[in-house]
Amino acid sequence: MEYPVTVFIGKVREYEGSRPSAIGKVQVEGELSLTDRGLVGDQQAEKKIHGGPDRALCHYPREHYEQWAREFPEQAAWFVAPAFGENLSTVGLTEANVFIGDIFQWGDALIQVTQPRSPCFKVNFHSGIGDLSGLMQEKTRCGWLYRVIAEGKVAADAPLALVSRVSGVSVKEAAAIAWHTPFDDEQYHRLLSAAGLSASWAKTMQKRRLSGKIESFSRRLWGRG
Template sequence: MKHHVQVYTGPVREYSGSRPSAIAKHQTEGELVLNTLGLEGDQQAETVYHGGPDRALCHYPSEHYIHWAREFPEQAELFNAPAFGENLSTRGMTEQDVFIGDIYRWGEALIQVSQPRSPCFKLNYHFGISDMSVLMQQKGRCGWLYRVINGGRVSAALPLELVSRVSDISLSEAMSIAWHMPFDDEQYHRLLSAAGLSVSWVKTMQQRRLSGKIEDFNRRLLGRAGG
């Protein structure tokens, strides 16, 4: 199946009360070059947590915006692509039917799903909703990230087409294992076995198996440890 895609890029900007971010992006219609670190003209801030080979592109399903607008009617005008800082937006692709390791053809490029997006506290500032990141994680409406297997020329005029499925773990199941289940070594081992899983997620799951405990989510979700 082929999916029509909208494409967004943008630079890093300064934000009062928060750290620099490249979440504010604009729609791009023309041809772009995609390389192993992302689209030309696109940037990521704080590259320890964003960007890099495993996180070259961010994809967010456009159908999630209806949910968020209903959840927060007073901020409904905020919930339109690319409010979550996504590079790619589609209809008909969600976390339920996209799998870890899925490989898509896009123009001359091949891209591979590497992990769900891990929501961070910057989203709380961006939307003016103190627990936005927590809600995204709880509801599993997070979107996902890609690595670039083969770069080349791409554009919004060219569809995404699934060409290989190499694991049996959907993004929804990956999020459930990582964030919603109590400690489960067997499930962590299963997630680690998913072809294409990002180095970051491999590290997290392996650390859990070695330590016997789940890390504190609050530093990522709220910008602070504990509580």
């Protein structure tokens, strides 16, 4: 099955009262070059936590925006793509039916799902909703990230097509294992076994297995702790 896609890229900008960010993306048309670092012309402000080989592209389901707008009617105008800083927007692909390791063909390129997108406090600032990052995590409306396994030319009029499924762990299940359940060594092992999992998530799950503890989410979600 093919999924039409809308494509967005952005430049790093300064924001008074917050850190620099490239969350403010714009829609692009026509042919683009996709490398192992992402779309040519797209930027990331904090490369330690954004971008890189395992996080070259961010995908956010467009249908989530209607849910958010219903829940936050006063901010409804904000909830339109690409408010969450995504590169790719589709209808029909969600955390429930996309799996860790899924390989999609997009134009001449091949991209692979690596992890759920880990919400951070910047979306709270840009949306004006103090705990939107926490709600994204709680409700698993987080989207997901890709690595590029074959570079090439892509375009907004080239749909995404699933060509291989290599694990039995959905993005929603991965998020539930990482964020929603108490310490569970068996489930961490299951997630670690999912082909295609990002190195950073593999590191986090293995550190939990060794320490027997779950790290705090406070710094990522709210910028403190």
